Amino acid sequence: MVLLEVKDLQVRVEEREILHGLTLTVNEGEIHAIMGPNGSGKSTLSHVIAGKPGYEVTGGQILFKGDDLLEMKPEERAAKGVFLAFQYPVEIPGVTTMNFLRTALNAQRKARGETELMVPDFLKKVREVSKSLNIPQDMLKRGVNVGFSGGEKKRNEVLQMALFEPSLCILDEMDSGLDIDALRIAADGVNALHSPKRAMVVITHYQRLLNYIVPDIVHVMSKGRVVKSGGKELALELEASGYAQFEDAA
Amino acid sequence: MNVAVAKTGNGRAVSDLFASAEGRLPGSPAVIAVRREAFETYERLGLPHRRIEEWKYTDLRALVGEVLPLAAAPDAAALKRAADAVKTQAIDGARKLVLVDGAFAADLSDVKALASEISVKTLRETLATDAGLLKTPSTDAVIALNAAMATDGVVLSIADGTQLSAPIQIIHIATAASASAFTRSQIVVGKGARATIIESFVAAGANAYQVNDAVIISVGDNADVAHIRLMDDAPDAVNITSQFVTVGANVKFNVFNMTTGAAVSRLQGFFTLAGEGSELSVNGVNLLQKTEHGDTTLVVDHAVPNCVSREVFRAVLDDRAHSVFQGRIIVRPDAQKTDGKMMIRALLLSDEAEAYNKPELEIFADDVSCGHGATAGALDDSLLFYLKARGLPEKQAQALLIQAFVGEAIEQIADDGLREHVIGIAERWLERRP
Numbered sequence: 001m002v003l004l005e006v007k008d009l010q011v012r013v014e015e016r017e018i019l020h021g022l023t024l025t026v027n028e029g030e031i032h033a034i035m036g037p038n039g040s041g042k043s044t045l046s047h048v049i050a051g052k053p054g055y056e057v058t059g060g061q062i063l064f065k066g067d068d069l070l071e072m073k074p075e076e077r078a079a080k081g082v083f084l085a086f087q088y089p090v091e092i093p094g095v096t097t098m099n100f101l102r103t104a105l106n107a108q109r110k111a112r113g114e115t116e117l118m119v120p121d122f123l124k125k126v127r128e129v130s131k132s133l134n135i136p137q138d139m140l141k142r143g144v145n146v147g148f149s150g151g152e153k154k155r156n157e158v159l160q161m162a163l164f165e166p167s168l169c170i171l172d173e174m175d176s177g178l179d180i181d182a183l184r185i186a187a188d189g190v191n192a193l194h195s196p197k198r199a200m201v202v203i204t205h206y207q208r209l210l211n212y213i214v215p216d217i218v219h220v221m222s223k224g225r226v227v228k229s230g231g232k233e234l235a236l237e238l239e240a241s242g243y244a245q246f247e248d249a250a
Numbered sequence: 251m252n253v254a255v256a257k258t259g260n261g262r263a264v265s266d267l268f269a270s271a272e273g274r275l276p277g278s279p280a281v282i283a284v285r286r287e288a289f290e291t292y293e294r295l296g297l298p299h300r301r302i303e304e305w306k307y308t309d310l311r312a313l314v315g316e317v318l319p320l321a322a323a324p325d326a327a328a329l330k331r332a333a334d335a336v337k338t339q340a341i342d343g344a345r346k347l348v349l350v351d352g353a354f355a356a357d358l359s360d361v362k363a364l365a366s367e368i369s370v371k372t373l374r375e376t377l378a379t380d381a382g383l384l385k386t387p388s389t390d391a392v393i394a395l396n397a398a399m400a401t402d403g404v405v406l407s408i409a410d411g412t413q414l415s416a417p418i419q420i421i422h423i424a425t426a427a428s429a430s431a432f433t434r435s436q437i438v439v440g441k442g443a444r445a446t447i448i449e450s451f452v453a454a455g456a457n458a459y460q461v462n463d464a465v466i467i468s469v470g471d472n473a474d475v476a477h478i479r480l481m482d483d484a485p486d487a488v489n490i491t492s493q494f495v496t497v498g499a500n501v502k503f504n505v506f507n508m509t510t511g512a513a514v515s516r517l518q519g520f521f522t523l524a525g526e527g528s529e530l531s532v533n534g535v536n537l538l539q540k541t542e543h544g545d546t547t548l549v550v551d552h553a554v555p556n557c558v559s560r561e562v563f564r565a566v567l568d569d570r571a572h573s574v575f576q577g578r579i580i581v582r583p584d585a586q587k588t589d590g591k592m593m594i595r596a597l598l599l600s601d602e603a604e605a606y607n608k609p610e611l612e613i614f615a616d617d618v619s620c621g622h623g624a625t626a627g628a629l630d631d632s633l634l635f636y637l638k639a640r641g642l643p644e645k646q647a648q649a650l651l652i653q654a655f656v657g658e659a660i661e662q663i664a665d666d667g668l669r670e671h672v673i674g675i676a677e678r679w680l681e682r683r684p
Contacts, residue, residue, distance in 0.1 A: 050639050053631070078641035090636045094654025100640075103650060108641035143654075160640065 001028050003065065003199050004049075004168055010059035011041075011048055011224075018044045019224040021060070026168070029196040033210055033235060034203045036221030037243040042203045043087065045221075046172045050084035051077050064168065078104075079111035083166035085157040087173040092144035097156065100144045101126060105163055129162040133189045151182025158189035169193070170201045175209040187212030207239040222246040265293065267430075271320040271399065277377040277384075284381040288397035295391035304390070304518075307574040307606045308545040313514045314488050318460050320399060321351035321429035328425040328454075333358055335423050335454035341671060344419035344448060351424060352401040352431035367414060373403035373434055383436055386464065386494060388520070393492050396432055396464045403435035403464075410440035410470065417446035417668075422461065424453045424487065430460040441470035441498070446665065447477050451491075451511075453484035461489040471498040471525055477505045478668060480675065483512040485540070490516045499525025499554075506663050507534035508672055509544045510679050516545035516574075523550070523557040523585075530559040533662040535672075537679045538571035538603075545574035548592075552585040555615075561592035564659045566652055567603035568683060578610040581618050588618040596626040597655050599648070649680040 004026040011019040019041045026032055036042050048055050049062060051074035062069040069077060092100065106116045117125075130140060133155045145153050154174055161169055171190065175183055190213055194200060202213055210218075210232065218234040219226045220243070227246045228234065268289050275285060297314065298305035324332065332350040336358050340346055347370070348358035354372045364370050376383055383405070384397040404420060424431060439445055451461060461483065469475055483489050489512045497503050507517050521530055536544040550559045565573035579590040596605030609622035629651050637647035656676055663669040 052635055052639075073643075074635065074638040075641050075643050075647075078639055084639055086636065086639075090630075090633050092633055092636070092651070092654060094657040095650055100637075100650070103646070104637070104640040104642055107643065107646060111641065164641070 002026075003028050005063040006045070006049075006060070007063070008060035009045075009048070009057065009062065011044055012056040012058050013044070013054060017058070017224065019048070022221075022225055024219065024226060026199045026201060028167070028199055030217060031194065031200045031202065031213065031215045033215035033218045034201060034221055035205070035218060035235060035238055036246075038205070040221040041224040042221055043172055046084055046170045046201075046203055049170060050074060050082060075107065076111065078164070078166075079108040081167035083161055083164060083169045085154070085161060085169065085171045085174060087176055089145050089153040089157055091146045091148075093146050095144050097140045097142060097144050098126070101140075101160065101163060104160070108164060125163060129159055132192065133159055133162075134185055135159060149182075150177035151179070151185065154178060154182065154186045155189065158186055158193070161193055162189070167197060168199050168201070170203065172203050173205070174202070175204055175206060183209065184212060207235045210235045220246050267317060267319055268398065274320065274323070275399065275401065276374040277381065278379060281377045281381040281384065284384050285398045288384065288394045291389070291394040292391050292398060295394070298391050304547065304576070307576070307608075308514070308516055308543065310392070310514075313543060314460070317395065318428055318430045320401070321426040321431050321459070323353050324350040324355070324425060329355060329358070331425050331454040332423045335452055336421060339421055339450050339452050341417065341419050341448055342667065344417040347404045347418065347420045349402060349404070349420070349422050349431075349433055351426045351429065352433050354402045354404065364418065367412060368409070369407040371405040373400060373405060376405050383434060383466070386466065386492075388492070388494075390492070390518075392462060392490050393464060396434055396462045396492065399430070399432035399462070400434035400464070401432055403433045405436045407438045408440050408443045408445055410442055412440060412443045412445075414443075414445045417448055419448040419450060422449070422451045422463065424456045424459045424461065424484065426459060427456040428458055430462065432462045434464045434466075436466045439467070439469045439473045439475050442472045443470065444474045445476075446668070447475070448668070449479045451481045451483050451489055453487060457484045458486040459484070459488075461487065461491070463489070463491040465491070465493045467493065467495045469495070469497045469501050469503055472500045473498070474502045475504070476664060476668075477503070478663065478672075479507045479517070480672070481507070481509045481511060481515060481517070482675070483515070485511065485513060487512045488514045491518070493517070493519040495519065495521045496524050497522065497528050497530060499527050501525065501528040503528070503530050504662065504664060505532040506659075506672070507546065508675055509534070509536040509538070509546075510675060512542065512544070514543045516547065518547040519549070521548070521550045521559075523552050523559065524554060526554050526556040528557045530557065531662055532559070533562045533659045535563070535656045535659050535676065536565040536573050537656070537676065538565065538573055539568040539683070541570050543572045543574075545576075547574070547576040549578045549580065550590065551580045551582070552588040552590060553582050555584060555586045555588065557585070557588060559590040561594075562659045562662055563592075563594040564656045565594070565596040565605055566599065566656060567596060567605060568599045570600070570602045572604045572606070574606045575624070576608045576610070577622065578612065579620055579622070581611075581613040581615050581620065583614040585615050586617045588615060588620065590618070590620045591622065593623045595624070595655070597652065598626060598628055645683070652680060653677070
């Protein structure tokens with residue numbers, strides 16, 4: 001079943017068009033990789049899907065489960081199942097990770113008309129998931145991402161993904177700033193969350209991440225469009241020959 | 251010319267006020283003479299205005315205009331309303347001392363329980379023989395007015411070595427509209443004593459009233475004191491409170507002020523570190539909305555060496571609210587090894603809110619570590635977006651960030667129960683935001 005449909009999307013940031021006619025379809029259960037050079041519009045796409053302010057959509061549409069995503073506020077998108085794992089997760093001093101997780105989860109449940117999760121159930125779930133992601137319990141008592149290493153911040157994103165159970169996860173440059181071990185832990189967490197109902201969109205510069213999270217479909221972006229799509233072998237091809245050929249094609 | 255006119259206007263108002271109140275002001279003839287002298291000081295100065303440096307940002311002539319007549323002594327109906335207010339304001343386990351419209355209300359207070367541990371008197375009793383409590387080391391006009399007009403207050407003495415088994419809560423309740431309450435209290439904490447003192451200011455049915463309170467506190471060597479002030483007056487009220495604190499040696503004195511009400515409020519605290527090895531921590535949060543004007547003015551005077559002072563303040567300003575923070579740290583020539591720091595941060599939730607932050611250091615010693623910081627800014631959009639992307643609606647995302655913002659000041663309250671109480675006040679303020 002189709003989960004996400006991006007149709008001919010055109011996006012401007014302060015008078016400059018970043019995406020000019022991007023089309024992308026993601027079905028339930030699929031893992032997509034979006035690759036492309038700096039400035040090709042990969043992060044812009046992820047921000048527009050999540051609803052970050054500052055982007056002007058001048059054309060096209062985004063449907064999520066058949067609904068117009070662009071008409072929804074960011075929190076409505078989250079409650080409906082869109083999750084953006086940030087390239088640079090922010091630090092929020094004074095808000096403990098535990099408080100943040102519970103507030104966010106209950107806000108999403110409330111928006112969906114579900115009852116709030118009871119505290120013991122919530123704690124049990126957080127403990128299980130944080131253990132599997134190698135996140136120490138005392139980290140959950142600290143301010144959100146405050147003093148966390150790059151790897152810990154990314155694991156915290158994966159922890160949220162596991163708790164909120166979104167149907168679409170967009171991972172924006174998850175590998176940036178991570179060493180191999182940190183990358184492996186985060187990627188294992190992501191793989192554990194993959195299911196026939198849940199789709200992943202992995203945005204990355206490098207093929208390296210795709211050794212750990214193996215995509216079904218690879219898209220190459222250049223100059224604000226998808227210029228080529230193919231199987232996972234396309235990523236290897238890119239690794240060997242670079243993006244230059246696609247920049248010409250765009 | 252302008253000044254002279256304003257002074258005359260206010261002077262006359264005070265004269266009328268004094269003439270109509272004189273018969274009700276407690277004190278021996280000698281005390282009345284002290285009051286008259288204080289009046290004259292006030293009449294000469296008039297209400298503070300923007301050309302008085304200490305009041306530059308809180309021009310009472312413009313903001314308040316005139317001093318309202320003295321509130322009548324509370325009748326049975328007023329005391330009933332006050333009793334209801336006490337129920338909602340009382341902090342669990344605390345022993346209460348209640349002042350209604352500037353009059354001590356014995357029936358609402360836990361005098362008997364307190365008297366087993368400390369000495370409790372009223373200002374009224376004390377003034378029958380002694381005018382000393384009306385004398386304060388200040389030339390400030392509102393403090394002179396307080397000395398002239400104070401009708402009552404509590405006079406507490408905690409003996410050396412006393413470890414209070416429960417906090418003391420002084421509750422000021424206003425039931426009379428369009429009237430002023432003048433109170434003055436003294437708290438003497440003996441050597442090695444340990445005490446928690448809470449002061450609450452609330453309304454019971456009244457709105458446009460004025461409070462002018464003065465508190466004189468002295469803390470003996472080796473004492474450990476927490477002093478918490480919760481000011482939640484009615485939306486059209488005026489509250490001017492002056493605190494004079496003198497701290498001995500090796501004392502821990504921890505002050506917290508929370509402002510969540512009043513059209514115009516000012517807390518002016520004058521702290522003197524008079525004994526070595528003491529730690530003074532003065533913190534606070536002002537949550538202001540609509541056209542509220544909240545002023546915190548502090549002077550911390552390091553008179554002796556080897557003391558530490560810390561000030562952590564947060565102001566959250568919505569709508570067209572104004573906050574003022576003036577913090578002065580004075581380090582006297584002998585006060586070597588002083589460690590004094592203050593940090594004020596204002597969060598502006600609206601384009602029309604204004605924050606005036608004025609930290610000052612006056613350092614006359616050469617081997618000290620002093621610093622200050624002041625910031626004013628809006629909520630961080632990137633943090634707001636992160637929270638919204640995780641499902642929090644705008645208002646809830648803002649509330650979480652505001653709580654975090656004020657949290658650093660609230661964290662300074664050592665007692666878990668009181669800290670939770672203050673967090674609860676902040677949460678209710680946030681819920682009231684549209």
